[in-house]
Amino acid sequence: MLIAFGFILLVFFAGCTQPGGTNAPPNTTAVCTDSDGGRDTFSMGSVSVGSIVRSDSCVDASTVKEYYCEEGILGVSDIPCGSGYVCTNGACTPVPCSDSDGGEVAETKGTATSGATSQTDSCASETSVTEYYCSGGSILSKSISCGTGTHCSDGACVAYTCTDSDGGQEPGIAGNTSIGDNRKTDTCSADGRRVNEYYCDSSGNIRNTSIACGTDETCRDGACMAASCTDSDGGQDKMRAGNTTLGATTRSDSCYSNTSVLEYYCSASGISQATMDCGSGYYCNAGACARVSCFDTNKNLGIDDQYWYPFKTASSLTLYVGEKVQISDKYYVGLDSVDGDVGDETATFTIHDKDGEVDTCDLDNGADTSNLCGDHVSLEVTDISVDDEYAKIRGNLAYLQIYAQDGTVTTYNGSGCTKENEYDIDTETSAFYPKLVSSTIKMLGASYRVSSVENNQSVTIEIDGSSEKIEDGDDVRINGQDYTFSLEFSDYGLVGWTIEKA
8 A cells, every 4th residue: 555655646746747837857856754753653743745744643542543754655554552542633642540439538439440451449358448549540559447337348438237137036047136346146045945136226226135936946046946846764764754845845754643654755746645554563653663662561651652562362473683572471572583594494582581581492484382481372483584584473362552541551461361351441542452352341431342353344342232343444432422443454353453532
């Protein structure tokens, strides 16, 4: 293009004529001059060739049309200004610097721009701002500390406001409420039933209130949540008294009767309950089954000592190693040890009287002695456990105990409890263990005699000569008062009964 332009100039000059219309060579040769010295885009220059003058100009905001001399010929090029410069009046000049927040203003988030470069204010820390600003056409920065009561948020120092992560008074979510460095966290009360809830009030201050959890909820880690059922004794354990808790509800194991436990436990539906029999050789004490010990005849007991330990006629009694049972008015049998293999077990018993040790004997499983200590007492071993160290014994001796409401326990015993024996119990009785067939008892102002047992389901009792057929749980009216009869049967017949006011 330059060559073509130069050629045009030559033609132009060649076509010049002298006055008079004749063609003649010029008197002087045209010289090309450039005021800015060449291709200098940072200065606005003019190029002269004879009477022709061309000046640098802006093609657009970032491009200069630059005129220059090259080998005495006028040349021209469009030259970009480059980054950080703009075209102004035919020359590239530095882009001016601008700051949207007007300078070093920490309270406003601003952006400083110079050419294609821009920097936006940001938080240097919780309490300081990195502030960008213009200086001498360049972008500079500095860290500015926020003042008291303010903090940096999104590139500007602003006043602290109250914030609550759980959105307010929400007991189901553990939240943090804060104003600056003053932070409060929701907590639980000592009993786990309430939330100490922090929140922002309408004036932007931190407040707190106590909120109760629901009936089936508990407070944990600062929030009310669905309670899980817990049982301190681990479940249906009649040997330990436990507390079963679900939320605000707690149930404690208790004695359902002298020989059974009302046991509470956790189930899929929440807190459930069951009545559990303590079994032979155990009684209920403070909500748990415990092994009982023999006590002397006519021992006066406190109101809490409502337990009994009968050796019932024709029924099995389980003795654990180390336990003793009274079998007559003068003898005790103690189980010392169990040995042997399954199917070939041996139990070692020691016979005691009131003066001390009498005899020691070994009884194999199923063995029978019909004349214990020469006292015509039959004693048979029906089962021995080597692993659990117990032996079950059965005999023909009746060992009866009466618990009266005045706290007195009266003991009756004898070889077989002969039919002619009559036991006179004048005090009103809450429990009686056991009543033997054909034996007569006087109590509650009447005489009682069990005349027959039918199919281990009912008994016929003669009350002052009148027959009454009674099943377990029946109520009988005696001398104007209703009494409930509880009957206990085994494979051997009637082995126990209890009479209580209905």
